[in-house]
Amino acid sequence: MDEEILSIVLSNIRIADQRLGHQGPGPRVKHR
Numbered sequence: 001m002d003e004e005i006l007s008i009v010l011s012n013i014r015i016a017d018q019r020l021g022h023q024g025p026g027p028r029v030k031h032r
Helices: 003-020
Strands: none
Touching: none
C-alpha cells in the first residue's frame, strides 16, 4: 500500500550507509 514510502525509506538508509560507511561501530549493520 505504501510502496513509495518504503522505497524512500530504503533509499534514505542507503544514502546514510554510504555517508557513514564504516566509521563508527553501528549496532544496525546489515550486510546483504
